Amino acid sequence: MNINATLLAQTIMFALFVWFCMKFVWPPIMAALEQRKKQIADGLADAERAKHDLELAAKRSAEILREAKEKAGEIIVNAEKRASEIIEADKAKAKIEGERILAGAKAEIDQEVFRAKEQLRTQVSAIALAGASKILGREIDAKAHNDLLDKLVAEI
Amino acid sequence: MSSEVHTSAGYIKHHLQNLTYGQLPDGTWGIAHSAEEAKAMGFWALNLDTFIMSLLLGAAFMFMFRSVAKSAASGIPGGMQNFCEWALEFIDNSVRGSFSGKNNMVGPLALTIFFWVLTMNLMDLLPIDYVPLLMSALGVPFFKIVPSTDPNATFGMAIGVFLLVLYYSVKMKGLGGFVGELTLQPFGKWGMPVNLLLEGVNLIAKPISLALRLFGNMYAGEMIFILIALMGGAWAGLSVGSATLYGSQILLSLGWAIFHILIVTLQAFIFMTLTVVYLDMAHQEHH
Numbered sequence: 535m536n537i538n539a540t541l542l543a544q545t546i547m548f549a550l551f552v553w554f555c556m557k558f559v560w561p562p563i564m565a566a567l568e569q570r571k572k573q574i575a576d577g578l579a580d581a582e583r584a585k586h587d588l589e590l591a592a593k594r595s596a597e598i599l600r601e602a603k604e605k606a607g608e609i610i611v612n613a614e615k616r617a618s619e620i621i622e623a624d625k626a627k628a629k630i631e632g633e634r635i636l637a638g639a640k641a642e643i644d645q646e647v648f649r650a651k652e653q654l655r656t657q658v659s660a661i662a663l664a665g666a667s668k669i670l671g672r673e674i675d676a677k678a679h680n681d682l683l684d685k686l687v688a689e690i
Numbered sequence: 691m692s693s694e695v696h697t698s699a700g701y702i703k704h705h706l707q708n709l710t711y712g713q714l715p716d717g718t719w720g721i722a723h724s725a726e727e728a729k730a731m732g733f734w735a736l737n738l739d740t741f742i743m744s745l746l747l748g749a750a751f752m753f754m755f756r757s758v759a760k761s762a763a764s765g766i767p768g769g770m771q772n773f774c775e776w777a778l779e780f781i782d783n784s785v786r787g788s789f790s791g792k793n794n795m796v797g798p799l800a801l802t803i804f805f806w807v808l809t810m811n812l813m814d815l816l817p818i819d820y821v822p823l824l825m826s827a828l829g830v831p832f833f834k835i836v837p838s839t840d841p842n843a844t845f846g847m848a849i850g851v852f853l854l855v856l857y858y859s860v861k862m863k864g865l866g867g868f869v870g871e872l873t874l875q876p877f878g879k880w881g882m883p884v885n886l887l888l889e890g891v892n893l894i895a896k897p898i899s900l901a902l903r904l905f906g907n908m909y910a911g912e913m914i915f916i917l918i919a920l921m922g923g924a925w926a927g928l929s930v931g932s933a934t935l936y937g938s939q940i941l942l943s944l945g946w947a948i949f950h951i952l953i954v955t956l957q958a959f960i961f962m963t964l965t966v967v968y969l970d971m972a973h974q975e976h977h
Contacts, residue, residue, distance in 0.1 A: 537836075537841060537842060538735040549850055552802045556798035557803045558756055
């Protein structure tokens with residue numbers, strides 16, 4: 535219970551302990567605490583960002599999917615349109631071609647008919663002449679009766 | 691143990707006597723074997739028990755914290771690191787709560803005070819007779835195991851705190867500012883003597899109240915442990931009275947020890963908080 539030099543010893547010891555604590559204990563542990571705090575904060579921020587990114591990605595993928603679907607639909611519609619167009623065009627072409635062929639054939643037939651008629655006409659005049667000459671029993675001067683014959687031919 | 695141990699007064703005295711090393715009446719240096727011898731040594735004597743115990747306890751917790759600090763990493767902390775980090779954060783939070791300035795020393799100071807005082811106080815919970823018995827078996831006449839029941843220890847710390855308060859008062863406010871604070875308020879410059887008296891008492895009261903509060907609480911607690919221990923010491927053969935006293939000692943010791951856990955922690959916390967508050971005052975212009 536006596537106050538003695540222990541007082542001084544205790545004060546010095548106290549100062550030394552405080553100094554030691556300040557120098558070698560407090561800063562490293564505090565630094566570790568700070569660093570862990572930072573790591574946790576970073577981790578949380580990263581998680582938050584990742585979540586955000588995921589949301590964005592999901593949104594983007596949905597967008598892309600939607601676009602793709604739209605595009606696919608468009609392509610199908612275009613293809614159908616194109617197909618029908620091609621069919622229509624081919625149909626029209628075929629029709630024109632057919633008509634052309636038909637017209638050619640008709641023209642050829644007409645020509646043939648005309649030629650046959652011509653031939654027939656010339657032969658008819660000859661037959662008529664021959665017939666007439668046989669009927670008359672004599673030769674008919676073709677020259678003299680050319681007018682008549684021509685008229686006959688034209689009539690036929 | 692001397693024969694005085696066998697009386698109640700002797701038992702109490704024995705328990706309250708420090709192991710003092712100093713100059714004996716015959717001029718040689720050695721350990722005092724009685725309270726009178728210790729008193730006669732005057733100021734230049736050392737209470738070995740206080741010194742050794744506080745050194746051991748301080749070194750033990752410093753070693754513990756240092757071993758954690760050396761390997762402190764920001765990864766997943768182990769048990770010991772967890773505890774030390776928890777303690778540091780607790781101290782840091784209470785320092786932040788009551789200290790508004792910026793000073794790297796206050797945190798470590800608070801940590802040191804809290805754990806040093808706490809460990810010193812905790813020695814109170816050891817069975818009161820074991821260590822003195824062991825020591826007397828080793829030929830050491832006295833051994834007070836609780837350093838904070840020695841006013842030298844509590845005043846030693848309080849003086850350290852007081853020096854810091856003075857240092858930071860002068861550093862923050864300048865010598866003039868500090869002297870002005872002591873002499874120019876609350877009554878202005880014409881009331882200077884009264885001011886000095888009031889503020890001087892105010893200033894001196896800080897370390898004294900710090901030291902006496904801790905010492906008083908721990909000393910009283912120790913005293914009650916001693917008194918409770920005396921009940922069992924009244925054993926006088928197998929009788930109802932002796933058995934009752936003996937049983938009461940066990941129950942009361944248990945009860946007081948459990949209650950004392952609160953006091954031990956609370957006193958350490960109060961010493962720390964008040965130190966921080968005093969330093970905060972020293973850092974502020976007006977208080």
